[in-house]
Amino acid sequence: MKKINLICIIDDDPITVFGIKKMLKSVSDCDSIDTYSNGKLALDGIKNKLETTQQVPEVIFLDINMPIIDGWQFLDEFITLPASNRARINIITSSIDPADRAKWEYYKLKTTHNITFNYKPLQKQDLFEITKIA
Template identity: 45%
Template sequence: MGKIESSCIIDDDPIAIYGIKKSMKEIDFCDTIVVYKNGQDAIDGLNNMVAEGIALPSIILLDLNMPIMDGWEFLDDFIKIPNNNTKAVTIYIISSSIDPRDVIKAQDYSLVSNYILKPIKSDDLLKLLSDGSNN
């Protein structure tokens, strides 16, 4: 699979965001990268995209531990976004947590495709593209 049109990073860690964006650019992952610092900003931004008729990002990389609204709360609110396009969005949880309870909890969300441990590398992103071409 070639690059995707747009992706979204939801993470409060500027170093993680920098690394992911750098890796995305290295492998020509997508045309557009949208970044939100917490789940609430992401929900607001994605709702605005829907209201303006803009397609949601194909892939969302979601951190779990963030201030204001964490990744779990984001997932609970994301499924309420009134948009037919949400089924075309694939969410990957990106976390430094190796707690097996987080991995198990992530499996309860049908929109979550996989759980990836930080730091995210170019090889991880290439795998996401190849996974997407197999769906």
């Protein structure tokens, strides 16, 4: 398995963040995991790193319902970033609103980044499948 340099978790629920982090430890060999509690903080952090490395995180776990800037608003801006690499963005949600799935289809077509749609709770096996370089 190829080594992943940077994983990013964006979720306002500390329990989910804790869970993903804990599972990642056993399925992935990754040096650094950044966590952000909303879309705005995530964009700030990612943009900051992009300036020095010209890279965006290789794998992103993204929640949709978050304060200030939600998952979709985060995507709006993220896909415009001048990244040199392709990211794998895993949307993790407990929403069963079909509108959210439709939005995912929309963003999937709009960008070259790989976007997946996943329901909570995540199993270890699921996480293993989606924690790969795009």
